[in-house]
Amino acid sequence: MNTDTIKVGALESEAIYIFREVVAQFEKPVLLFSGGKDSITLVRLAQKAFYPAKIPFPLMHIDTGHNFPETIEFRDRLAKELGVELIVRNVQDNIDNGKVKEETGKYASRNMLQTETLLDAIEEFGFDACIGGARRDEEKARAKERIFSVRDDFGQWDERNQRPELFDILNGRIDLGQNVRVFPISNWTELDVWSYIQKEAIEIPSIYFAHKRKTFVRDGMIWSAEDDVVYREEDEVVEERMVRFRTVGDMSCTAAVLSDAVSIDKVVSEIRVSTISERGARIDDKRSEAAMEKRKQQGYF
Amino acid sequence: MNVLKIATAGSVDDGKSTLIGRILYDTKSLTDDKLEAIEEKSKQRGFDYLDFSLATDGLVAEREQGITIDVAHIYFSTPKTSFIIADTPGHIEYTRNMVTGASNSQASIVLIDARNGVVEQTYRHFFINTLLRVKDVVIAVNKMDLVDFSEEKFNEIKKEIEYLASKSAYKNQKLTFIPISALKGDNVVTGSDKMSWYKGETLLNHLETLEFDDVAEASQTRFPIQTVIRPKTEEYHDFRGYSGKIYGGDLSVGDTITVLPSGTKSKVKTIQFFDKEYSKVKRGSSITITLEDNINISRGDMLVKENEEPTVAKELNATICWMDKTPLQASSKYIIKHGVNEVQAKINTLTSIIKTDFSGKQENPSELVLNEIGEVTLKVSKPLFFDSYSKNKANGSFILIDPKTNNTAGVGFIQ
Numbered sequence: 001m002n003t004d005t006i007k008v009g010a011l012e013s014e015a016i017y018i019f020r021e022v023v024a025q026f027e028k029p030v031l032l033f034s035g036g037k038d039s040i041t042l043v044r045l046a047q048k049a050f051y052p053a054k055i056p057f058p059l060m061h062i063d064t065g066h067n068f069p070e071t072i073e074f075r076d077r078l079a080k081e082l083g084v085e086l087i088v089r090n091v092q093d094n095i096d097n098g099k100v101k102e103e104t105g106k107y108a109s110r111n112m113l114q115t116e117t118l119l120d121a122i123e124e125f126g127f128d129a130c131i132g133g134a135r136r137d138e139e140k141a142r143a144k145e146r147i148f149s150v151r152d153d154f155g156q157w158d159e160r161n162q163r164p165e166l167f168d169i170l171n172g173r174i175d176l177g178q179n180v181r182v183f184p185i186s187n188w189t190e191l192d193v194w195s196y197i198q199k200e201a202i203e204i205p206s207i208y209f210a211h212k213r214k215t216f217v218r219d220g221m222i223w224s225a226e227d228d229v230v231y232r233e234e235d236e237v238v239e240e241r242m243v244r245f246r247t248v249g250d251m252s253c254t255a256a257v258l259s260d261a262v263s264i265d266k267v268v269s270e271i272r273v274s275t276i277s278e279r280g281a282r283i284d285d286k287r288s289e290a291a292m293e294k295r296k297q298q299g300y301f
Numbered sequence: 302m303n304v305l306k307i308a309t310a311g312s313v314d315d316g317k318s319t320l321i322g323r324i325l326y327d328t329k330s331l332t333d334d335k336l337e338a339i340e341e342k343s344k345q346r347g348f349d350y351l352d353f354s355l356a357t358d359g360l361v362a363e364r365e366q367g368i369t370i371d372v373a374h375i376y377f378s379t380p381k382t383s384f385i386i387a388d389t390p391g392h393i394e395y396t397r398n399m400v401t402g403a404s405n406s407q408a409s410i411v412l413i414d415a416r417n418g419v420v421e422q423t424y425r426h427f428f429i430n431t432l433l434r435v436k437d438v439v440i441a442v443n444k445m446d447l448v449d450f451s452e453e454k455f456n457e458i459k460k461e462i463e464y465l466a467s468k469s470a471y472k473n474q475k476l477t478f479i480p481i482s483a484l485k486g487d488n489v490v491t492g493s494d495k496m497s498w499y500k501g502e503t504l505l506n507h508l509e510t511l512e513f514d515d516v517a518e519a520s521q522t523r524f525p526i527q528t529v530i531r532p533k534t535e536e537y538h539d540f541r542g543y544s545g546k547i548y549g550g551d552l553s554v555g556d557t558i559t560v561l562p563s564g565t566k567s568k569v570k571t572i573q574f575f576d577k578e579y580s581k582v583k584r585g586s587s588i589t590i591t592l593e594d595n596i597n598i599s600r601g602d603m604l605v606k607e608n609e610e611p612t613v614a615k616e617l618n619a620t621i622c623w624m625d626k627t628p629l630q631a632s633s634k635y636i637i638k639h640g641v642n643e644v645q646a647k648i649n650t651l652t653s654i655i656k657t658d659f660s661g662k663q664e665n666p667s668e669l670v671l672n673e674i675g676e677v678t679l680k681v682s683k684p685l686f687f688d689s690y691s692k693n694k695a696n697g698s699f700i701l702i703d704p705k706t707n708n709t710a711g712v713g714f715i716q
Contacts, residue, residue, distance in 0.1 A: 003580045004579050004580065004581075005551075005579065005580065005581040005582065005583060006572070006574050006579040006581070006582050006583070006586060006588065007582075007583040007585070007586055008574060008585070008586035008587055008588065010304055010585065011304065012587075013546060013585055013586055013587040014587075016546075016587035017527070017545075017546045017587045020527040020528045020544055020545070020587070021527065021641070023528055024527055024528050024600055024641065047575070048574070048575045049544070049587070050528075050530060050544075051530075051573075051575050051576065051589070052530070052532050052534075052536070052537045052540060052542075052576075053530050053531065053532035053533075053534075053537075054532070054534075136373075136374040136376070137374075137376040140356070140357070140358075140373065143357070143373040143374050143375065144371050144372070144373055159362075159371070160362060160370060160371075162371060163708060163709045164397045164398065164400065164401040164624050164700075164709050164712070165401055165405075165709075166400065166401060166404045166405075166698070166700055166709070166712045167404050167405065167694065167695065167698055168405075168546075168695075169638055169640070169698070169699070169700050171638060171700060171702055171707070171709045173636070173702060173707040174707060175707060186374070187304070187374065187376075187385055189376045189378075189383075191378075274332070275332055275333045276332050276333055276334050277332040277334050277335055293361055
C-alpha cells in the first residue's frame with residue numbers, strides 16, 4: 001500500500017458523487033453514450049464510482065446513422081472491453097417506418113430526429129434516469145439546466161419551473177412516467193474534459209486528432225468530403241486538409257477545424273488558446289438563438 | 302482542477318449580467334463566435350452598447366423580458382484561478398433560484414446600484430448570504446460612472462451595509478467593498494483612473510486572492526454512505542466497500558470509527574480510489590473504504606470518528622427558506638432529505654418569520670409562503686445524525702420534499 005494522502009479533485013469528486021446518487025435513487029438508469037469525448041469521460045467516472053464492481057447500468061447510443069465510422073468502431077470496442085451492455089437504437093428505423101421525416105437540402109441534419117428515437121427507447125426499456133455528458137459551458141440553454149433535470153411524460157423540460165438544487169442534495173423523486181436527465185459533468189469546461197483525458201490517459205477516437213481528410217469549405221466552416229451523408233454542391237471544391245474534430249456530433253452538422261494537433265498534449269494546448277467556442281462548429285446550434293432550448297423542450301438531452 | 306464557485310446577487314437592473322459580461326470580455330473568455338453573436342444581437346435591437354446579458358440569459362423568456370429567471374453558470378479562468386459564477390436572478394419571485402445559486406458557492410458578489418443605494422432587495426440578498434454563511438462577500442457598488450465616481454456616495458452605502466452586518470449573527474463573514482462601473486469596466490478587471498480615492502484591489506484581483514475553501518469545511522469527520530459496493534465476481538468475491546464523499550475532517554487507515562445509527566465500532570482497513578489504495582483521505586473526496594469487521598451497513602448510515610459523534614435526535618430546530626407555491630404550515634408532513642438520508646418529517650411548530658431586513662421576527666405566524674424565511678421545530682420518523690449548520694454545512698442542512706408533488710419545497714438550516 002502506498003502511504004499517500006488522497007484529495008480527489010473537486011470536479012471529479014462531484015461527478016462520482018452524482019453517479020452514486022443515480023444508482024441509489026433510481027431503479028433503471030442508463031448512460032447515454034455517443035462515443036464522443038464527454039461520454040467517454042463519463043464512462044471513466046462511472047468506472048471509478050463503482051470500482052471494483054462493474055458499471056451497474058447499460059450504455060445506450062441513439063445512432064443517427066450519420067456517425068463517423070471511427071466513433072462507431074470505438075463505441076463497440078469500449079463497451080466490449082468494459083463488459084457493459086450496449087444498447088443501440090437507430091434513427092433510421094423511425095425514418096423507415098414513417099414516424100419522423102428526414103430533412104433535405106443543404107443544412108439537413110438528423111439531430112432533431114434523435115429526440116423521437118430517444119423517447120421511444122426510454123419507454124421501451126423503462127429507464128427512469130438518463131445520464132448524459134452535457135456541460136453548462138457548451139451553450140446558454142444548457143447553462144440553465146440542473147444536475148438532476150426532471151422531464152415529463154413527453155420528455156419535456158419545463159425551463160421556467162425547475163426544482164431548486166441546494167448544496168449537493170439531489171432530489172430524484174419522480175412520478176410514474178417522469179424521467180430524470182442527469183448531468184454529472186455539468187460544471188466541467190471543455191478544457192477540464194480534455195485535461196482529464198490527458199491526465200487519465202483515456203483513449204479517444206482517432207478523429208479527435210489531426211489527420212489528412214478530403215474536405216470542402218462552406219459558410220466559413222470545413223466539412224468532410226469523405227462521407228456521403230454530408231451534402232455538397234457540385235461547385236464546392238474538395239481539397240485535402242490537415243484537420244481534426246473538436247466535437248463529434250452527426251457528420252452532417254459537425255465541422256472540422258484546421259489543426260496539427262496529433263497528440264493529446266497538443267490538443268490541450270490548442271484548446272487553451274482557441275478563440276472559437278466548441279459549439280461554434282455545430283451548424284444545428286446556429287439555426288436560431290433558441291435552437292438548444294427548443295430541442296430540450298421537446299425531449300432532447 | 303480546483304475551482305472557486307461564486308454567486309452573484311443584486312436587484313433587477315443593478316447590472317449583474319453586465320458585470321459578468323464585462324469580466325468575460327476583459328479576461329478574453331468570450332470566444333469570437335459568442336462575441337460576434339452578442340454584437341449582432343445588440344445592433345439588431347438598437348442598443349448603443351454591447352448587451353452582455355445576452356451571453357448569460359439563455360432562455361427565450363429571459364431575453365424577451367430582459368430579466369434573469371434562473372441561475373446560469375458561467376465559466377472562466379485566469380492564469381491563477383478557475384471560476385464558476387452562478388448568475389442568479391434579482392427579482393423577488395425568483396429568490397429560491399438565488400438561494401440555489403448561493404448554496405453552492407464559496408463566495409458571493411452583491412451588487413448595489415450606486416444611484417439607488419441600499420434597497421429592500423439588498424437587505425434580502427445580504428441576509429441570505431449571512432444565513433447561508435457565505436464567508437467572503439463582495440459588495441460591488443456599481444454604476445459609479447452615473448454618480449460622478451463619488452467617494453461620498455460609496456462611503457454612505459458602505460456605512461449602511463456595515464451597520465446591517467453588525468446586526469448579523471454570523472461574525473466570521475468577510476466583507477469587501479469595491480466601487481465599480483461594470484459598463485465602463487472601472488475596477489472590474491482593470492483599475493480606474495477616475496476613482497483615485499479607492500486604494501483597494503480590482504474585483505477580479507480580489508477574487509483571485511480568495512482562499513479555495515473546500516466544499517466540505519474543516520470540521521469533524523462525517524462520512525455518509527451512498528452505496529455499498531459488492532462486485533460479486535470471482536476476483537472480488539468477498540469485497541464489501543462503502544462509498545461516499547467525506548464531509549469535513551479526514552480519515553486514515555487504522556482509524557476507529559463508529560457506525561451511526563447502530564453504534565457499532567470497527568477500524569478502517571483500506572481507503573480506495575479506483576484501482577489504488579491510500580493511507581489517508583482528505584475531506585471533499587469521493588472514495589470507497591473497507592472495514593476490519595464484516596458489519597451490516599447500508600445507504601444513509603454514517604461513519605464518524607470515535608468521540609466525534611454528532612447529535613442524534615428525532616426532533617430538531619431549523620431555519621427554513623420556503624420555495625414552494627403551497628405554503629408551509631404547522632402540522633404539514635414532508636419528506637426530509639438530509640444528506641443521502643430520507644425520512645418522514647412533520648412540522649411541529651412554525652415559530653416565527655424572520656424579517657430579512659434584520660428588523661426582527663414575526664412570532665407565531667400561521668404559514669410560511671414562497672420566498673419567506675422562518676423558524677420551525679420538526680419531528681422525524683427515524684433519528685437523524687446531524688450537526689448545526691454553523692459547524693458543518695453539509696451535515697447541518699436539508700431539503701423538504703412535498704410528497705404529493707415530489708418537488709423540493711424548502712431548504713433548512715439546522716440550529
